Amino acid sequence: MTSVKLPDGSVKEFEEQVTVKDVAKSIGRSLAKATLWAEVDDQPVKLDYEIPAGAEVSMKLITKTREGTPSDEALSTLRHSCAHVMARAVMRIKDKCQLAFGPALENGFYYDIKCEPPLTEDDFPAIEKEMKRLIELDEPFERIVKERDDAIQICKDMQQEFKVEHVTEGLADDETLSFYQQGEFLDLCRGPHIPTPKTIGAFKLMSLAGAYWKGDQDREQLQRLYATAFFTQKELDAHLEALEEAKKRDHRVLGRKLGLFHIDEMVGQGLILWTPKGAFVRQQLQDFISSHLRRQGYDQVFTPHIGKLELYKTSGHFPYYQDSQYPALVDREHLAKLASEGCTCGELSNKMSDGEIEGYLLRPMNCPHHIKIYDSQQRSYRDLPIRLAEFGTVYRYEQSGEIGGLTRVRGFTQDDAHLFCTPEQVGDEVKGCLELVKTVFATMGMDDYSVRVGLRDPDSGKYVGDPENWDKAEQACREAAQWLGKPFTEEAGEAAFYGPKIDFVVKDCIGRSWQLGTVQVDYNLPVRFDLSYNGADNQAHRPVMIHRAPFGSMERFIGVLIEHFAGTFPMWLAPEQGRILTVSNKAEGYAREVQEQMKSSGLRITGDYRSEKLGAKIREGRFDLLPYLLIIGPRDAENGTVSIRDRYKGDLGAISVTEAIAMLVDEVDNKTVRKREDEDDKDDA
Template sequence: MNELEKLRHSAAHVLATALLEIWPEAQLAAGPPVEEGFYYDVELDHRISPQDFPAIEERMRRIIAEKQPFKRIEVSREEARQLGLKGRLGALSERKFPSRYKLDILESIPENEPITLYQNGSFIDLCAGPHVEDTGSIKSFKLTHVSSAYYKGDEKNPQLQRIYGTAFFSAKELEDYLKQLEQAKKRDHRKIGKELELFLIDERVGAGLPLWLPKGAVIRRELQNFLTEELLKRGYQLVYTPHIGSLDLFRTSGHYPYYRESQFPPILDPNELKALEDKTGSCAELANRLEKGEIGGYLLKPMNCPMHIRIFDSKPRSYRDLPVRIAEFGTVYRFEKSGELSGLTRVRGFTQDDAHIFCMESQVEGELMDCLDLVKVVIQKVGLLDTKARLGLRGEEKEKYVGSPECWKKAEEDLRRAAAKSGIDFVEEPGEAAFYGPKVDFLVKDAIGRSWQLGTVQLDYNLPARFSLSYVGEDGQLHAPVIIHRAPFGSLERFLAILIEHYEGHFPLWLAPEQVRIIPVSEAFIAYGEKIKEILQQNQFRVSLDRKNDTLGAKIRVAQLQKVPYMLIVGKKEEQMSRVSVRTSKKGNIGEMSLDTFISLITAEYKERRV
């Protein structure tokens, strides 16, 4: 935990202390630091709203002014349990009811881990730490919003109130962040996506399962076309794979059970189900047999890798065939908890720009360099700069990973060397690897300075062994290939969400759902507008004609609100001279020109994919 995380973790404890001073009956759950600040989950009959924030913040300021030290107390599991039964965990004093959530958290702590409490003033919390020295270290903080969240993210559990806040070391940092937060509200992709009719999430279809509306589908298609051009230039072969596959396939890969908690439940094989119809047995027994592999089943695919592996392994391969680069815009499914779903950034069904490269060890460095270059090209083309990267390495929890230490060491060294040679600015973070190998995740900043994780490149020496993959080497012997997993966009849904917020809906011409709007100054010039529309459509541009009987100013305002890049104003003068008056959504009026000149201007802009 870095220093800022320690500060925010400590601020969460100050928030909890203040909540209990105001509402002593509150039941606290957990209060961790998060990327943008901190939160605390609380069960309370009173419905907390932003109107309560000034009173809570005033209590927090008093607690901070007292400079209460954060004391670490190590206790036995039984001592902690007794404190919890007396209501003393996550409380200011003993209570007549137990600390229900704290006792549950205590039960989840592994037997071999120490049990620690942290105390500031009279508040005692079950916590692993660490914290700053005392509450006085928290100089600048602000409560930001409140929402509902199921305990542990499980909708079967009670719904709690989650109070969010943030903290910084200086008032200037806090002020800058709050300004950014205001900008973020204006740019929220959920708000803009609805206004511009880009996507829809319909609860009757299913939570976290977005529908791409026609305008959003245009952006998706343009992104796919751009990336497909790049892939074909780099020697990739495009494939399509089904949305569902045999459970055994994902058992072999390790995705089941490694990602079991975030997967949709397996589906029983209809043939197996028919054979079991006359037999007795509970659902739990069937689930257990399915889990053990005693009966067949299917899984909505959480990853595309196993299917691409089967394509590679569908025929004998020689060293002369390698590298084999297989790519797909493949839709995958993860059963994200309902409390974590958010617009397009966290969904249950999403499309990855996935690819897998099967190569010899001698080809690994060159292929990695090309993958890293591809991600950089994609990020630069859409106007997201200030790129940094994170090299995710294996962590201490060895049970989270497959494969031998030797394979991991080699893979980490190879990826580290390629990242250094590519010239990207990267930091190493143990514990951030995929379960089968290390990876490079790209981090970019948007127009208002927020950091987003985008593309990923992963090196894998383990899945080839799990699937017994081989190719015939130059020596005539069988050898195992190496797999490189890579996805420059990550997911099209999340990538679109980032672009919506980055551009605030003002997409560059090549991505804009509607590129040109023709606006006649009156109904008398609709016919001239129709001629222009037809010519632009023949030149493959996305164009509309405003036929409304409205004022010119009103039509322009509507086009501005709908963020159409170009508006062509046509009236008597324009028709007589066979010209158009051109406006842009950002610069306003840019002058009069011939239609041929305008077409040349936007053709170059589109072909170069300018941002």
């Protein structure tokens, strides 16, 4: 009897030998039709894979869709298969091609290729035409397994140098390797693939970029050919439309247009200069979160931007994250002493790399500084929890190719806090942190978010601390995530080196995902720094440390907000909440009086009193994405009114100045978020 256990725990039994497709059909014909491949005992197999008679196996069927939308696994398989089709097409139109890697991505795929002559975007039409022809041929993807010596010889025979190196070095522990063949095209590949190329309903080449073999800038320069693929043309069209919308919302473009921030090469890549308008948005966000911190009993602290290297060695940040840190600032006196003792330049360089020379480090994290504040005096269980908060700027040396606008920078400010509590207080304190994150998202109108619990990878050596403490911390994160009442996923290997974490992944209004906000439970750093408090039994006890940052970083959060709101901030965040436009010079005196009344009520209202046509002034106000335009003419001066033009609803007509102020102040005080889909006047965008 052949026994197949499914993910829901149910078991299917068969008297004869069956294939994966037979199992799918036994559940339902529609399921069989939608199934692309399967995992049998965690190994990818095709639909025609035969389960050995009398075997007991577990099986997971991978379908095109899950709950009505394309599943991530199915799309990944589709796109990786399309990468093979694309590489085959390139090799057909170019005489000399060396293939590197071709993985699937969240929204597409790429293949790193070296061609002579190099590819250009002018080649795209010919590549796409050949891809369509290959898909129409519908030649199957055939899996071939070879012993490693045979695999190396195959790659040599194909004159694929990158593949030879990868088999020899990258896959040195694999005794057998798999290839996939489609017609004359053969490629080293783990798989799996879709059952037939015609499953690829629609695809499009997107762009070309530079790349290096295995990401090493000292190795061969390659070309990275980006593309995307979907099951249907409708899905592709929707994706391309979303990309166009994303271009309109690009925070780098809008930030320049609205004068929010500036990046200057003389200052340095990834270092943000906040202009007065951008600084206002940032300060509003800081004031907002600070009010909630006071409500929850946090204490504000300030700490230096640098610290002794010894501090970060103790915490573990050096050398665990050495590659992403700026070089240490060497202590001059210690350096001079070593030089006087005959230490050579080479030896000094090695000592600097190993952190053996006394010095300082631009802080990559705020937590060691907060730990030393906690440790600056004797603590009692009656003092706990202690909640220390700081808008602390940290520095990471991101690779130049990875830097982008506000979302990937080298210097950023975290809305950081660290809580020190007893083990019995952990649950309530984590819930308080999660409640704060929920408040932030609700206020910003970001209701579509998921929760991810990052756990340690048992097979990795990067994690520090007692396994028993890790178990406690991971369980605390699970229980807190359950308390939120939202579905959550667990991901091994996503924990920080010192503890597990809860991440919030937010979808913006055009469906893109952003990781914002994090809470981490840490039993390990208190051990590394030998922290303690006096318990009720008058004995020393170890506190638990909780790290949390609802915004994540101010830079990244504001970048996401700019794109989420398409530059049209809610009233309470808008640097310029409204602009008074005069119809003629006759109304200027009254308009200035109205402006002063509104400013006295706390509103940020400017005035345009130029002798320009009203239409031109309105167009400028639209271009500047202002929430409100306040139009004043001679009749308004006579009646004590102001005519309001709403960014979303268009002309609201004339109302009294008192009513206008009350309406605008109410929107600010309530931090109202009005969604763009409610917009009536689409031409204002």
